[in-house]
């Protein structure tokens with residue numbers, strides 16, 4: 001097969017094309033490579049296949065929809081499944097977050113939420129609130145808004161000056177105080193006060209919104225210290241700033257509740273989702289909004305568009321069908337709370353890696369874990385990449401960011417499969433020493 005034409009995303013293209021890793025088939029907890037090798041999925045594809053692969057309800061819903069109606073324009077027109085899916089999804093969301101705006105990816109959900117926040121203030125007569133605050137080491141997708149509020153240097157440095165009027169609060173990663181904590185770290189709630197510092201610098205009346213991931217995933221699994229998210233909420237309330245949770249990874253059951261907002265008992269004003277909304281089967285994202293945010297836009301003559309934003313493929317029929325099949329599968333199998341049942345077993349398993357060579361931290365919550373490794377001197381990211389390749393060779397898919405290995409298995413994972421993932425990783429870490 002010719003591999004030349006496809007410029008692959010977030011991939012070491014030259015390395016890949018010398019030794020390609022091609023998946024050809026998937027079912028349940030597994031992939032099969034083009035050569036027929038079985039690979040246990042330790043990362044739900046890319047944090048998205050929460051119900052496992054090839055689930056019958058989802059497959060059937062997509063097949064039937066493709067035959068029934070391929071496409072319907074989402075501007076000034078609708079189709080029933082878009083409304084059905086929005087109703088079903090808001091029923092899972094935190095109380096009061098009862099509007100859902102559809103996008104096609106997490107990155108688009110982030111752009112949408114940022115624009116919604118700025119426009120919300122404007123329609124209320126506070127058009128001076130234009131600043132956006134992100135957090136260091138945050139990941140909010142790859143579009144210009146998302147990398148501007150994001151805090152990953154590699155994703156930002158090549159792309160010029162980004163959005164104006166963006167600032168960042170400090171990240172919460174603190175190896176000195178929190179290394180090897182099981183679950184939420186004890187130390188660091190006070191880091192939320194960094195938002196007060198930015199309020200002093202910019203004046204809160206210029207700030208539209210703060211965006212954070214409740215648990216940072218792609219950047220390396222960073223957990224919110226106990227009390228941190230509550231503190232952020234209080235500061236936002238005090239100053240009239242909107243709080244946006246980016247739940248693209250944490251949404252749809254990863255933390256043991258449908259959303260991390262519920263797990264951590266903090267309700268944001270806007271909440272971005274993607275990935276698990278369709279179990280990864282068809283691209284889709286969305287922004288949940290509080291009723292009051294939506295209602296602020298509902299003024300002016302009724303024949304005029306209230307929010308000048310949307311995508312050709314917003315609420316695409318195939319995605320809506322996949323979403324309905326996905327939510328039905330989650331409900332029937334109790335998957336959105338299964339991580340809470342398994343988290344003790346998962347925590348014990350991943351923390352058993354403590355003491356292995358070069359393991360400098362282990363973090364976990366629900367069914368997500370990060371194992372941080374000491375980088376090879378002068379060769380950052382190489383140790384973790386070698387471990388990723390070794391695990392793949394031994395039949396387990398893990399994911400790495402820098403020198404952090406992340407695990408986020410489908411929520412259908414069995415205990416024996418958790419053992420297989422962790423045992424395989426253990427061998428790879430030992431061989432990478």
Ligand SMILES: Cc1ncc(COP(=O)(O)O)c(C=O)c1O
Nearest residue numbers: 105106107139140141218246248
């Ligand atoms: C928290 C968060 N936001 C946004 C995104 C971007 O989503 P997408 O890749 O679907 O654009 C991701 C992807 O991993 C994510 O983890």
